[in-house]
Amino acid sequence: MKWDDILRQYAEDFIKKRAAIERFDYTKHEFYVHDPEMQFLSLAFTGYLTDFFYMKGVDVLAISIPLHNVILSKDPELYMDVIEAARYYGTMKDQVLIGMLILSKNEARKQYYGRMVKLLASFPPNQLYHKFVKVKRKEKILGGLASFDKRLIHDVINQWISDGRFIYYMAKYRKYVKKIIELTHYPLDPELFKYLSRPSKYDGDNEYLKGISLFYRTKDFKYLPQRFPFEILRSYVKKEDWTLDVVLKSDLTGNTLVLMAVSLVDKFGDKILKEFSRILRSRMVTADKVLKAAFAAYDKGYTELATELAMVYAKKVAEAYKDLLLPIETPNIAVVLDASGSMAPTSLRGEFMKALSTVSPLAPLIKYLIVFSDNADYESPELLKTFLGLIQLQKIAEKKYDRGTCIACGLKLALKLAERGEIDTVILVTDEQANILMNTPDEATAMEIIRRLLKKGIKVIVLNPTPYPVHVTDIREKDLIYVPAPNPESLVAALKLIQLKKALKKAGAKKLVKKLVKVAAKTKKAKKEEEEK
Structure with missing residues (x-):
C-alpha cells in the first residue's frame, strides 16, 4: 500500500472517531489529506509528543515514525532541511530526535553525518540520554546502541568540548554525562571522570569543577565559580538562604x-x-x-x-x-481566529495562546478581528495591540466562545468584508477541526468560502498550530498560503521553507470524504423551495 493511501486511511479513521464522539455528520464537510511533504512539515513544527485535544502523545508518535521514513526515502535533503529548521528556529525536540533515531539506521546517515552531529550536539545531555541513547538501548526495533551510534555520540561530546560546553555540562548534568560516557565508552580523562563519580571529592586541575566540589563540601558560596549551574543552588540551598549576588553569579x-x-x-x-x-x-x-x-x-x-x-x-x-517574508506589502488584514474548545482558550498551554503569540505582532496591519467557535463575531482589533488587550481577549474567548467549531461562520464574515472592499488579506488561525456548518441553505464549507475569497483576489493565509492529519484546506489552490506554526519563530522558518523548497511549493491534497450526492441534492432542493417562497 502506498504511503498516500496509508495516510488517507489514518486520516479517515481519525475523522470517523471525531464524528462519533462529537456527533456531527462529517460527510457534509470538506476534509482533506495533505501530501506527505506538507504533513511532514506540519509534524516537524507542531508535533510535540504530548496530548493534544484530538490526539494523545502516543498517537502523534504512531504517525511520526512512518512519515519520517517516507520523507527520508523520497527526499533526504528536504528531510534534513525541515528537521534542522524545526530545531534551530522552532526549538522542537521530540520530532528532531525521532529524526535522528531513524536517520541513524538509514543508509543516508554517512552523507549527513556532520549535520547529525551538530543537531545532536544542540541538545543538553539529559535530553540526549533520555530521547536518544536510552531509546537506542531499550528499543530492539532500532537495533540497539551500535558502533555507529557510539562514534556519533563521541563526536557530539567532542563538539561540546570544542564549543566550551562540556565542563559546564559535567557540572549541570553530571549523572547523565556519566551514563553517556560509560555507555558509549568515551575515552574521558580519568581525572575528569573522578568528578563524575564523586563530585565532592574532586581535587583535580579544572578550577571550575574544583570550585563546585569545594562548595559541595563546605556549602560556602565563595567557592562557586562564575556561571555555575543555578540547579546547584536550587538543589542544595534553601530558598531563604539565597542571595541576589549568588543568583546573578549563576548561569x-x-x-x-x-x-x-x-x-x-x-x-x-x-x-x-x-x-x-x-x-x-x-x-x-x-x-x-x-x-x-x-x-x-x-x-x-x-x-x-x-x-x-x-x-x-x-x-x-x-x-x-x-526578516519575515510575508507575500504582502501594505495589507488590510482580517484575522479569523479559532476560539473553539479544541483550541483550549482557557488554558495557557492551549493552541489559542500559541495563536495569540503568533498573530498579535501583526496588530498594526490588522483592520478586523473575527473570533469564532460555534458562532462568529467581530472583536476589537485594538485588543491585539497591548498586553492587557490580549488578556481581555482571552477572557472574551473563554466566556463567549470555547464551544464547537464553525470555521465557515468566521470566514463568512471575512467574505462580507471582502465584498465591501475593506480588506485584501485574510489570516485564518485554526486547528481545522470543523464540526459545525453555517445554518444556511447552501451550508458552504470553509474551503468553499476560501475559494470565493481567492476568486475575489483576496490573499488567504492559513496558520495551523497542530499536527492533526485532517484539514479543511485544499492546498492545491495555488494562491492559498498554508503555514503550520505554533509560535512566531516557527512561522518564520516554515514560511521560508515553503517559499524556498519546490517540494513544499508543489505539495497537494486529496479530498478525504466527498460530500454525498443526496446531501448536495437536498440542499439544492431546499434552496429552490426557499426561492419559490
Missing part, C-alpha cells in the same frame, strides 16, 4: 527565568526584573513561552513582572519577524 538561563519568574520575584522583588532581558539571548525560549509566563504572572497578581515579560515578548517577536 540563570532564559528557560530558568521563564519557569521560575514568580519565585524569583517573590524572593528578590523588582531588583531581579532587569535580568529578564537575558531571555532575549536564549534561542531555546520561544516567544509563546514568554507570553504564557506573562499571562501566568498577571493572573497571580504580579503586574510589574507581567509587564516586564510582555516587553521581553515584544522584543523577541520583533527579532523573529524582522
Whole structure:
C-alpha cells in the first residue's frame, strides 16, 4: 500500500472517531489529506509528543515514525532541511530526535553525518540520554546502541568540548554525562571522570569543577565559580538562604527565568526584573513561552513582572519577524481566529495562546478581528495591540466562545468584508477541526468560502498550530498560503521553507470524504423551495 493511501486511511479513521464522539455528520464537510511533504512539515513544527485535544502523545508518535521514513526515502535533503529548521528556529525536540533515531539506521546517515552531529550536539545531555541513547538501548526495533551510534555520540561530546560546553555540562548534568560516557565508552580523562563519580571529592586541575566540589563540601558560596549551574543552588540551598549576588553569579538561563519568574520575584522583588532581558539571548525560549509566563504572572497578581515579560515578548517577536517574508506589502488584514474548545482558550498551554503569540505582532496591519467557535463575531482589533488587550481577549474567548467549531461562520464574515472592499488579506488561525456548518441553505464549507475569497483576489493565509492529519484546506489552490506554526519563530522558518523548497511549493491534497450526492441534492432542493417562497 502506498504511503498516500496509508495516510488517507489514518486520516479517515481519525475523522470517523471525531464524528462519533462529537456527533456531527462529517460527510457534509470538506476534509482533506495533505501530501506527505506538507504533513511532514506540519509534524516537524507542531508535533510535540504530548496530548493534544484530538490526539494523545502516543498517537502523534504512531504517525511520526512512518512519515519520517517516507520523507527520508523520497527526499533526504528536504528531510534534513525541515528537521534542522524545526530545531534551530522552532526549538522542537521530540520530532528532531525521532529524526535522528531513524536517520541513524538509514543508509543516508554517512552523507549527513556532520549535520547529525551538530543537531545532536544542540541538545543538553539529559535530553540526549533520555530521547536518544536510552531509546537506542531499550528499543530492539532500532537495533540497539551500535558502533555507529557510539562514534556519533563521541563526536557530539567532542563538539561540546570544542564549543566550551562540556565542563559546564559535567557540572549541570553530571549523572547523565556519566551514563553517556560509560555507555558509549568515551575515552574521558580519568581525572575528569573522578568528578563524575564523586563530585565532592574532586581535587583535580579544572578550577571550575574544583570550585563546585569545594562548595559541595563546605556549602560556602565563595567557592562557586562564575556561571555555575543555578540547579546547584536550587538543589542544595534553601530558598531563604539565597542571595541576589549568588543568583546573578549563576548561569540563570532564559528557560530558568521563564519557569521560575514568580519565585524569583517573590524572593528578590523588582531588583531581579532587569535580568529578564537575558531571555532575549536564549534561542531555546520561544516567544509563546514568554507570553504564557506573562499571562501566568498577571493572573497571580504580579503586574510589574507581567509587564516586564510582555516587553521581553515584544522584543523577541520583533527579532523573529524582522526578516519575515510575508507575500504582502501594505495589507488590510482580517484575522479569523479559532476560539473553539479544541483550541483550549482557557488554558495557557492551549493552541489559542500559541495563536495569540503568533498573530498579535501583526496588530498594526490588522483592520478586523473575527473570533469564532460555534458562532462568529467581530472583536476589537485594538485588543491585539497591548498586553492587557490580549488578556481581555482571552477572557472574551473563554466566556463567549470555547464551544464547537464553525470555521465557515468566521470566514463568512471575512467574505462580507471582502465584498465591501475593506480588506485584501485574510489570516485564518485554526486547528481545522470543523464540526459545525453555517445554518444556511447552501451550508458552504470553509474551503468553499476560501475559494470565493481567492476568486475575489483576496490573499488567504492559513496558520495551523497542530499536527492533526485532517484539514479543511485544499492546498492545491495555488494562491492559498498554508503555514503550520505554533509560535512566531516557527512561522518564520516554515514560511521560508515553503517559499524556498519546490517540494513544499508543489505539495497537494486529496479530498478525504466527498460530500454525498443526496446531501448536495437536498440542499439544492431546499434552496429552490426557499426561492419559490
